[in-house]
Amino acid sequence: MSLMAMSISGAVLILVILAVRAGLKGWLPKRTFAVLWTVALIRLLIPFSVPSSWSAYTLIQNAVPETEQVRYFTDMIAGNPSGEAVRFGSAASSRLYGTDTAGDVGDLPGWEDGFGDGTGMQSGPGSGTQKDPGRNPQSKSGAGSGAQMNSAQNPQSKSGEESQPNSASGIQSGRQQVSSIASDFVSEEMLSFAEHFAALHPMLRGIWAAGFLLCAVAFAWIYFRCCREFQMSLPIEDCFLENWQRTHPLRRRLSIRQSDQILSPLSYGVWRPVILLPKSTKCGDRFQLRYVLEHEYVHIRYFDAAVKLLMAAALCIHWFNPCVYLMYIFFNRDLELACDEAVVRRFGEEEKSAYAMALIEMEEEKSGLLPLANSFSKNAIEERIGAIMKIKKISPLVHGLSAALVCGTTLLFATSCGSYEEAEKTMEAVPRAEAVDAEEAKTNNSVETKSLSVALKELGQYGPSAEQSMLLPSSIGTAEAHTAGDQEETAANTAEKAAKAAAEDVEKAIAQVEAEAEALRQAEKAAEKAIEQIAEVTEQTSKAAEGSGRAEKAAYADENGKHTAQAEEISAGSDTEYTTDNPYHSVAYMISIGEEFEEYEKFGLSYDKKSDFLMYKNQTVGFFKDETKPGVYTRLVEGSGDLGITVNREKSGKITDFSVFPFNENSLTDSSVSEDAAVKEGSGIIRWDDSGDIVSIVSFPAEERGNLEAYAAEQGDADEAKAVPGGTGSTDSGSKTEAVSGTAVSSEGGLKTQAASGGSAYSEGDPNTEKTSLPKEYEKLGVKTSDEKNNEWTYKGKGVAVIYDKDHWIYTNDTIPEKKAVYLEVVRDKKDRVTELREITKKEMQKLFDEE
Amino acid sequence: MTVKLFDSELKVMDVLWREGDSTAKHISDVLKEEVGWNMNTTYTLIKRCIKKGAIRRSEPNFMCHALIPKEEVQEAETNELINKIYDGSADKLFAALLGRKKLSPEQIARLKQIVGELE
Numbered sequence: 001m002s003l004m005a006m007s008i009s010g011a012v013l014i015l016v017i018l019a020v021r022a023g024l025k026g027w028l029p030k031r032t033f034a035v036l037w038t039v040a041l042i043r044l045l046i047p048f049s050v051p052s053s054w055s056a057y058t059l060i061q062n063a064v065p066e067t068e069q070v071r072y073f074t075d076m077i078a079g080n081p082s083g084e085a086v087r088f089g090s091a092a093s094s095r096l097y098g099t100d101t102a103g104d105v106g107d108l109p110g111w112e113d114g115f116g117d118g119t120g121m122q123s124g125p126g127s128g129t130q131k132d133p134g135r136n137p138q139s140k141s142g143a144g145s146g147a148q149m150n151s152a153q154n155p156q157s158k159s160g161e162e163s164q165p166n167s168a169s170g171i172q173s174g175r176q177q178v179s180s181i182a183s184d185f186v187s188e189e190m191l192s193f194a195e196h197f198a199a200l201h202p203m204l205r206g207i208w209a210a211g212f213l214l215c216a217v218a219f220a221w222i223y224f225r226c227c228r229e230f231q232m233s234l235p236i237e238d239c240f241l242e243n244w245q246r247t248h249p250l251r252r253r254l255s256i257r258q259s260d261q262i263l264s265p266l267s268y269g270v271w272r273p274v275i276l277l278p279k280s281t282k283c284g285d286r287f288q289l290r291y292v293l294e295h296e297y298v299h300i301r302y303f304d305a306a307v308k309l310l311m312a313a314a315l316c317i318h319w320f321n322p323c324v325y326l327m328y329i330f331f332n333r334d335l336e337l338a339c340d341e342a343v344v345r346r347f348g349e350e351e352k353s354a355y356a357m358a359l360i361e362m363e364e365e366k367s368g369l370l371p372l373a374n375s376f377s378k379n380a381i382e383e384r385i386g387a388i389m390k391i392k393k394i395s396p397l398v399h400g401l402s403a404a405l406v407c408g409t410t411l412l413f414a415t416s417c418g419s420y421e422e423a424e425k426t427m428e429a430v431p432r433a434e435a436v437d438a439e440e441a442k443t444n445n446s447v448e449t450k451s452l453s454v455a456l457k458e459l460g461q462y463g464p465s466a467e468q469s470m471l472l473p474s475s476i477g478t479a480e481a482h483t484a485g486d487q488e489e490t491a492a493n494t495a496e497k498a499a500k501a502a503a504e505d506v507e508k509a510i511a512q513v514e515a516e517a518e519a520l521r522q523a524e525k526a527a528e529k530a531i532e533q534i535a536e537v538t539e540q541t542s543k544a545a546e547g548s549g550r551a552e553k554a555a556y557a558d559e560n561g562k563h564t565a566q567a568e569e570i571s572a573g574s575d576t577e578y579t580t581d582n583p584y585h586s587v588a589y590m591i592s593i594g595e596e597f598e599e600y601e602k603f604g605l606s607y608d609k610k611s612d613f614l615m616y617k618n619q620t621v622g623f624f625k626d627e628t629k630p631g632v633y634t635r636l637v638e639g640s641g642d643l644g645i646t647v648n649r650e651k652s653g654k655i656t657d658f659s660v661f662p663f664n665e666n667s668l669t670d671s672s673v674s675e676d677a678a679v680k681e682g683s684g685i686i687r688w689d690d691s692g693d694i695v696s697i698v699s700f701p702a703e704e705r706g707n708l709e710a711y712a713a714e715q716g717d718a719d720e721a722k723a724v725p726g727g728t729g730s731t732d733s734g735s736k737t738e739a740v741s742g743t744a745v746s747s748e749g750g751l752k753t754q755a756a757s758g759g760s761a762y763s764e765g766d767p768n769t770e771k772t773s774l775p776k777e778y779e780k781l782g783v784k785t786s787d788e789k790n791n792e793w794t795y796k797g798k799g800v801a802v803i804y805d806k807d808h809w810i811y812t813n814d815t816i817p818e819k820k821a822v823y824l825e826v827v828r829d830k831k832d833r834v835t836e837l838r839e840i841t842k843k844e845m846q847k848l849f850d851e852e
Numbered sequence: 853m854t855v856k857l858f859d860s861e862l863k864v865m866d867v868l869w870r871e872g873d874s875t876a877k878h879i880s881d882v883l884k885e886e887v888g889w890n891m892n893t894t895y896t897l898i899k900r901c902i903k904k905g906a907i908r909r910s911e912p913n914f915m916c917h918a919l920i921p922k923e924e925v926q927e928a929e930t931n932e933l934i935n936k937i938y939d940g941s942a943d944k945l946f947a948a949l950l951g952r953k954k955l956s957p958e959q960i961a962r963l964k965q966i967v968g969e970l971e
Contacts, residue, residue: 255888267946359950
C-alpha cells in the first residue's frame with residue numbers, strides 16, 4: 001500500500017470514528033473509542049492491509065456496477081441535489097467524503113487552479129448545475145475536516161503542475177467505462193487513484209519528506225527537551241506513596257518523582273514509567289493524591305505513553321492529512337476520558353463527583369499561578385468533567401455492542417478491497433493487476449503520465465476547440481487511459497463513447513485526440529520497451545552480481561576447505577605424532593607453528609613431523625633457544641637431538657645467524673638427566689606469556705643457566721617473577737609464572753636460596769631427597785611427591801597426570817596409567833594466589849587445552 | 853546578590869555546600885546515589901548553575917566552587933520557567949493529568965456548576 005492509500009483509508013476510518021463518536025459518545029464505554037482510534041493508528045502506520053470481502057471498499061464496488069446506481073449512489077453521498085451525474089472522478093471523490101469545508105478548501109490557493117483548470121469542470125461560471133466541490137454547500141461544517149482531496153490536491157497544486165492530476169484522474173476514469181466513472185471513486189479505485197497520484201512526482205515526495213522531517217524534528221525536540229527536564233526531577237520519600245506503590249503492582253519499575261518544572265501531574269516513559277508530581281500539588285492532600293496517582297497508573301497500565309508516541313509518528317508521516325490532526329486531538333481526549341472512566345470505576349461511581357472536583361481544583365490551583373487564562377481548552381475540560389459525571393454502570397449488552405462496533409468498523413474500514421478480481425468482473429474486464437501491485441503501477445504510471453503530459457501540452461495547441469468543451473480533457477484522459485490499460489478496446493471506440501456523452505461539436509477535436517492517442521500509444525510502447533530493457537539490464541546486473549557472489553562463495557568455500565584440510569592435517573599430525581595419552585603439543589611442534597618459524601626456515605631450520613624434531617642440516621635439534629627483545633619471547637626446547645641452536649639477533653630484532661653447537665645429554669646437569677627421561681616421554685612444562693604465545697621452558701644445559709639468570713636479572717623483576725629455580729628457568733618481564741626445568745618448579749620461598757646456591761631445584765646426586773621441586777602452593781593443597789616412584793607427584797593417592805595452571809604452566813606426566821591418574825586444574829584468585837586444586841576429568845582437561 | 857534556583861539546581865548546590873569544592877564527576881556520583889540522576893543530567897544542571905552565577909568552574913577536572921552561600925539563594929518561583937519548557941504540544945506527548953492551558957475563574961465556576969448539576 002502506498003502512503004497515499006494508507007492516508008486515505010486511514011482518513012476514512014478517522015471520519016467514521018468521529019461520526020460514531022459524535023453519535024454514541026454518551027452511550028458507549030470510553031475505552032471503545034480509544035480502541036477504535038488505535039485501529040486507525042495502526043491503519044495509518046502499517047503499510048499493508050488485510051483484504052476482506054467485507055471491506056467497505058469491496059461492498060461499494062460490488063454495489064455500484066450500474067450507471068443508475070452509480071449516479072444515485074454518488075449523488076447521495078455527494079449530497080448533490082441536482083442529481084446530475086458526476087462526470088469527473090476527482091469531483092466525485094471530493095463529494096464522496098462530503099468533507100470539503102466550505103471556505104477552507106475553496107480558498108486554498110492553487111486548489112481551484114489545480115482542480116478546475118484542466119479537469120474540464122462542468123462548473124464553469126456559466127454551467128451552474130454543479131458547484132465547485134470546494135464550495136459544496138452540502139459539506140459539513142466539521143471543523144477542519146478537510147477532505148482527502150484537499151490533502152491530496154494541496155501539495156499537488158503547490159508543485160505547480162496542474163496538468164498532471166488531471167491526467168491522473170483521466171487515467172483513472174479511463175480505466176473504467178465512461179459510464180461508471182464515478183463509481184471508481186467510491187471504490188478501491190479511490191485508493192489506487194491515490195497510489196498513482198503519489199507516484200506522480202518525485203517532487204511531491206520531496207515535499208512530503210520535507211514535511212515529515214520538519215514534523216519529526218519538532219516533535220523530537222519537544223520530546224527530548226521535556227524528557228531532559230523531567231529527568232531532573234527529585235525522588236519523593238513518602239510512606240503514603242510507598243504504600244500506594246505496594247498496592248499497585250506493575251511489571252515495569254514504576255517510580256514516583258517530583259518536579260518544580262511542571263504544573264500538573266504527568267507520567268512518562270514506556271519501559272520505565274515515571275509518575276511526575278508537580279511541586280505545587282498539595283501532596284499533603286492524600287485524598288486528592290489518590291486520584292492523581294490512580295489516573296497516572298491507568299495511563300501507564302494501558303501504555304498510553306507509547307500510544308502517544310505512535311500518534312506523533314503517524315502525524316509526522318501523514319502531516320498533509322488534516323484528518324490525522326483530528327485524530328491527534330480527539331484520540332488524546334479520548335485517552336483521558338477512557339482513563340477517567342477507569343479511575344472512577346476503580347474508586348466506585350459514588351466518588352465520581354469528588355474526582356471531578358479534584359480535577360477542577362487542580363485546574364484552579366494551576367491557573368491561580370498565572371494570570372493568563374486561555375479559553376482554548378474549555379471544551380476539552382468541560383467535555384471531560386461532563387463525561388466523568390455521566391459515567392453510569394454499563395450493561396453487558398452495551399459492552400457487547402461496543403465490541404461489535406469495534407470489530408465491525410475494523411472489518412469494514414480497516415481492511416482493503418478483498419474480492420478484487422470478482423469486483424473487476426462485474427465491471428468491465430479492465431486489467432488492473434498493476435493496481436494490486438503498487439510497485440508496478442508506479443512504474444507504468446509514471447511512464448503514462450509523462451507521455452500524457454506531453455500529449456496534453458500538444459493538445460493545448462488546439463486551443464479554442466479544446467477549451468470550448470468542458471468534456472474534452474476528460475475524453476482525452478479516457479482515450480489515453482484506454483490505450484494504456486486496455487489493449488482490446490480501440491482508442492476510437494472510447495473516443496466515440498466519450499463523444500456521445502459530449503456535445504457534437506467536439507467531434508473534430510476528438511478525432512485529433514484519437515490521433516494523439518495513437519501517437520501516444522506508440523510512445524508508450526517505446527517507453528515500455530525501454531523499461532523492459534532496463535529490467536533486462538537490471539536482471540543481468542543482478543545475475544552478474546549473483547555470479548560474482550557465487551564466485552566469492554566458492555572462493556570462501558575453497559578457503560574453508562583449505563582450512564579444514566589444514567585442520568585435518570594438524571589433527572592427523574597430532575594423532576600420529578603423539579600418543580593418545582599425550583595430546584599436548586611438543587615444544588618443537590609449538591615452535592614450528594610459531595609466527596617466527598618462517599624466519600627460522602630461511603636459516604635452514606625445519607620441522608620434521610614424524611620424529612617431532614626440529615631439523616637443521618639433516619640433524620635433529622636437541623636444543624633451541626631464541627631470546628629476542630625482552631618481553632617478546634624466549635623459546636627453548638630440549639630433547640635428544642644432535643645439535644643445539646641459539647638464534648642470534650641484531651638490535652633491531654632481525655635474525656643474523658644461528659649459533660650451532662653439538663648437543664648431547666652430557667651437557668645437561670646430572671639432575672636434569674634423570675628428569676630428561678621423563679621429558680622425553682612427553683612430560684614437560686610449557687609456559688604461556690600474557691599474549692598467549694608459548695614461552696616454553698624445559699631443561700637446558702648448565703652453561704646456559706648463567707645467561708638465563710643474568711637475563712632474568714636484567715628484567716629487573718626477578719622477585720616478582722618468582723622465577724629461575726636453580727637457574728633453569730627464565731621469565732618475561734611482568735610474568736608471574738614459575739619457570740621450570742623438567743618437572744622442577746619454583747616457589748616463592750625456595751627460590752632465592754636455591755638460585756643463590758647456584759644449584760638446581762633438586763639436591764643433586766641425592767635421589768632420596770626430594771626429586772621434584774613441588775610448588776609449595778600445591779603442596780599446601782595436598783599434592784605430594786612420591787618417593788618410590790621417580791619424581792611422580794601424587795594427589796589423594798593418585799598419580800598426577802596433569803596440572804593445568806592457566807597462564808602459568810602445565811605439568812604433565814603421561815607415565816601414569818589413566819585409571820590411576822588425576823587431572824588437576826589450578827584455581828587462582830585475583831591476586832594470583834592458588835586457592836584450589838580442582839579435580840577434573842581427562843575430557844575436561846582436553847577441553848581446557850583446546851581452549852588454549 | 854541573590855540567585856534564584858530551582859529544586860534540581862539547589863540539589864547540586866547542596867552537594868557543594870555540604871562537601872566543599874568538588875569535581876563535576878564527584879557531584880555526579882553523589883547525586884546518582886542520592887537522586888538517581890545520570891551524569892548528563894547533573895552536568896546540565898551544573899552548567900545551568902554556572903550560567904546563573906552560582907557556581908564557578910575551574911580546571912583541572914572541572915572543579916566546581918559554590919559562589920554563593922546557602923543563605924543567599926532563593927527558590928525560584930515555579931511559574932517563571934514552566935512555560936518555556938513545557939509548551940505547545942508537550943501535554944499531548946505525555947500523559948498529563950490536565951491540559952496546559954489555564955482556565956479563567958469564570959470557567960472554573962462553570963465547571964463546578966456542571967458538577968453540581970449532574971450530581
